[in-house]
Amino acid sequence: MEDFIKAIIMGIVEGLTEFLPVSSTGHLILTGELIGFTGERAKTFEVVIQLGAVLAVLVLYQKRFRKMLNFNFRKGSGLNALHVAIAMMPASVLAIALHGVIKKYLFAPETVLIGLVAGGFLMIAADRSKRPVVAEELDDISYKQAFYIGCFQILSLWPGFSRSGSTISGGMLTGTSQKAAAEFTFIVSVPIMFGASAADLIDSRDFLSMSDVPLFLVGLITAFVVGMIAVVTFINLMKKLRLSYFAYYRFALAALFFFIIL
Template sequence: MEQLIQAIILGIIEGLTEFLPVSSTGHLILAGEGLGFVGESAKTFKIVIQLGAVLAVLVLYWPKFMSLARDMLALRFKQPGKLDAIHIVLALLPAVLLGFLLHGFIKQHLFGPEPVLYSLVAGGILMIIAERSKRRITAAEMDDLSYRQALGIGCFQCLALWPGFSRSGSTISGGLLLGVSQKAAAEFTFIISVPIMLGASALDLYESRDVLVAADAPIFLVGLAASFIVAMLAVVTFINLIKRLRLTWFALYRFLLAAVFYFWVIA
């Protein structure tokens, strides 16, 4: 029962923070340390419950995914004036290649309190710089994105391979630096996060097959369900917030979280 309660708590944290620029991984590591939920199985759990957040995005953006799928099945990869398959491929390619090459290193060396502490601070600094860059917005909506902007956002997404940096934090910051609005960059982040997170979870489950047992299934499923329900609410709320809330506030929160990390987990 205690582990199921821990799974629910961590699932809620994942759902709340996955698509906010505050680092879901940082929160999960901090919460895991506080709850005593650690070890190889716990590391895999923290990755797998991201699937709940993925399912939330699939449900909320189902028409967009269906439109992309129909175009791809009809071999209509390039659609002028509309988000198309080429945008998605360009945005995914950098992180997929780098993530495949560094997956083992990342899980072994970067999924810890100290590396996350550094990335929380670095990500916050990037967000402040991006917000103050004052670049002219050339893509107010997701369908306005150019291929160059999609590739650029994909390159910034590579920073999210460093746990604690935050996928949405790095891609929204990159979008602002490339002339994309916060809203468009956030929604594009949601779309491209689906294949990335599905792939990462599948790879991690395969590599962790020797440490997982059937008894873990209820814990994983409960955490995934909690993540899904909360992420549904969080995504809608965040899209409404991002239109009027400055990134600097999220950056300041990250600095506060880094301080908590240092005094509670590291010091």
């Protein structure tokens, strides 16, 4: 029963933080340290429950995903599958090449704190950038902007940096509005997290058993339900709050956990 309570706690944390620019992976690692849910099994659990939050995006943006299946790549046709493929490419290539190194050396509280602080400074820089907005809406994003945003997404391979934080910052630094960059982050996260979850489950098959399935399902379902609420809430927040406010939260969180954990 204790493990299921931990799974629910981790699922809630994942659902609340996956789409905020505060690093869901960082929050999961730090929360896992606090409640004593660590080790290889916990690392795989963290990736799997991220899939629950991503499924929430798939449901909420289902019309958008269906539209992208038309494969209309002409200029001015709006956001399509090619935008997503271009944005995924830089980080995906490095993630495949460095997967073992990242999981072995970077999934630790110390590295998360570094990522939280460094990512916060990037977000402040993006917020204060004077770059004119040329893509106000999601359908205004160009292929070139998608590629640049994808390059910024490489930073999210460092736990604590945040996928949404790096991509939103990258979008704003290349002329995308804060809201459009946030929505683009949601869209791109779906295929990336499906791939990451599948790869991690394959790598972890030797030390996982069927008895782990109920625990993983509880965490995944919890993250899905909370994620549904969080996505809608986040979009509304991005209309009202500057990106810097999330950076200040990251600094405060890093300071708090520095004294608790280290």
